[in-house]
Structure formats: C-alpha cells, structure tokens
Amino acid sequence: QVQLVESGGGVVQAGGSLRLSCAASGSILSIAAMGWYRQAPGKQRELVAAFTAGGNTKFGDSVKGRFTISRNNAKNMVYLEMNNLKPEDTAVYYCHFLVDLMGYWGEGTLVTVSS
Secondary structure, rough: OOOEEOOOOEEEEOOOOOEEEEEEEEOOEEEEEEEEEEEOOOOOOEEEEOOOOOOOOEOOOOOOOEEEEEEEHHHHHEEEEEEOOOOHHHHEEEEEEEEEEEEEEEEEEEEEEEO
C-alpha cells in the first residue's frame, strides 16, 4: 500500500505564491509518473503539472509560465511552485503517483486565492 500526503495549501492574495509538497510512502518499487491535479467547485478534476511516464513534463494551459513542478526522487516527493496566483486557481489540489503500475491519489489540499 502507498500513502500520499500533501502539504502547503492555504489562503493567499492574488499575485502571491504558494509551494505545495507531496510525499509518497509505503511499499514502493518504482515510480513511473507523478504530478498535480486540481478540482474547483462544480468542475472536473484537471491536470496542473506532471512528470509523465515517458519522461516528459506537462502543464495545464492555464498555469503555463506561472507554475513549476519539481521532484526529489530520493525522498519520493513532488513539489508545485505556484506564482502569480489568480482567483481562478482556487481549488483542491491533489497529487498523483503512478507506483508499480498502480495510481494513487492524495487526499487533497485546499488553495484559496482571494482577489
């Protein structure tokens, strides 16, 4: 079993920055992909940023140029640096890991951007 724990959410004013972290723990042989998704009220969950299984990095169109994804493979962690935040970035942010061909989700961390 694999557990994902996110941290770093909170309330920030528009134009501000936040950094999210996600740590994976448990029975892990290999991690093929990891990333961040978000879900705003009344909307579907969408990709924010991810390291894909093919070794590429993908970003949602609305966050390109503002958000950065990074990782620490030794610690099984992934980070999301969010800059120039906008009210429309308000959502629950979930990390996702593809571990040993199985997908795992964190419980989510709320990011609220006030105008």
